[in-house]
Amino acid sequence: MTTEQIVLASRPKGLPVSDDFRMMQVELPVIKPGEILLKGLYYSVDPYMRGRMNDAKSYAPPFEIDKPIYGGVIGKVMESLSEHFRPGDMVVGNFPWQKDFIATEKEARKIDTSLAPPSYYLGVLGMTGLTAYFGLIHIGKPKAGETVVVSGAAGAVGIVVGQIAKIQGCYVVGIAGSDEKVKLLKSEFGFDEAINYKTTPDMNKAIAAACPKGVDIYFDNVGGEISDAVIKNINFHARIPLCGQISLYNTTETPMGPRLQPMLLTRSVLMQGFIVGDFKDRFPEGIKHLAQWVKEGKLKGTETIEHGFQNLPKALLGLFKGDNTGKMIVEA
Incomplete structure (x- = not known):
């Protein structure tokens, strides 16, 4: 054949x-x-x-x-x-x-x-959903009332992260690349606020305005200047699940950016990189929760x-x- x-x-x-x-x-x-x-x-x-x-x-x-x-x-x-x-x-x-x-x-x-x-x-019931679940739940450790910021929020993982954060009782802010995506995040997926980074002249100020209590969890899918701006607004004892760096995948030279370690150090921030395979022994746990939320209509x-x-x-x-x-x- x-x-x-x-x-x-x-x-x-x-x-x-x-x-x-x-x-x-x-x-x-x-x-x-x-x-x-x-x-x-x-x-x-x-x-x-x-x-x-x-x-x-x-x-x-x-x-x-x-x-x-x-x-x-x-x-x-x-x-x-x-x-x-x-x-x-x-x-x-x-x-x-x-x-x-x-x-x-x-x-x-x-x-x-x-x-x-x-x-x-x-997607939501596969590696995408498992990536969102383990990154947020087991690295981010969300608590009700905390502020979660998601970059690449209208992407495959980001859109699931935001919904799981809402299920956990968090205030959720998404960062995306068009007004249409911003509207969709808020109207269809329950995000409390969303920012179009392509039309926002000062991301630092925009994140500060959208997150008046600061940022407790930053789910980082993109890296680069967007992450620099979010981390400037990070709270003490915040957690950063480091999932992707899509803004840097096609660069031919290593770009220079702010030195983030002093902020991570002085605010006692945890930043942890991960891949979904790190949690392969726990996939049944993740699938169980994701499937239940889909069945209940809480996760789309x-x-x-x-x-x-x-x-x-x-x-x-x-x-x-x-x-x-x-x-x-x-x-x-």
Whole structure:
């Protein structure tokens, strides 16, 4: 059986371009006992993928040249030689950017499509939701009445963080990149206040005005000048879950910024970087809470969906232009 895959054609210098990707045809091997043949339906597109395009040491190995990009995929079982799966089952796992592929039974996890649409398992009920949950709950340790600021608030993780913070009884301020996103955060997702950083001349003053009691938890998805401004308004004994630095992913030189350590030191602030895999032994706990909140209507997902397998690179590049609201997904 022949299928198509999208591979990394070259390592980007700065912002990736379409020529850094290539579509290839590949012949699938014969399915073996304990394996399943899957048809890809929904593909997750995430900022961390940019880091894996570099040939650099990190928490995950880099993507290989002329080998497929990997990420979260929802697939449908087409053929099974596993006693745990039947044709028609819907599964999620870390799979290649490939239209059809073979996986072992240990690589796939069956999903419950009666609870939520399949794509939710790439977002609010998947790694996105788990990232928000563990970063906020176990690093941020929110208490009712505290002020939480979320950068990249209209992105996949940020939009879930804000909702969980509201469930915990916090005052929540989001930072996003358009008036439309600001309005959405407040009207649809319960944020108390939101700031459009692209039209705000003085972020320091804007954050101070939006957070009259200062900032107790800063969930940092973006880094750069936005984070500099938030940290200037940080409270004593505040917590900073450091989740992403998307403003810096495509820089070719290391930018200079304020030295933040004196503020962290004198205000006894905790800043902790993390990846969701740090909490892999506790995923069932996170899924349990996320699923319950979704079931109760307290937690909603939102998606930007590109259509067409061939548009996966376009969707990834769109992340760095702010094209998405919530989770960026490609439907094959």
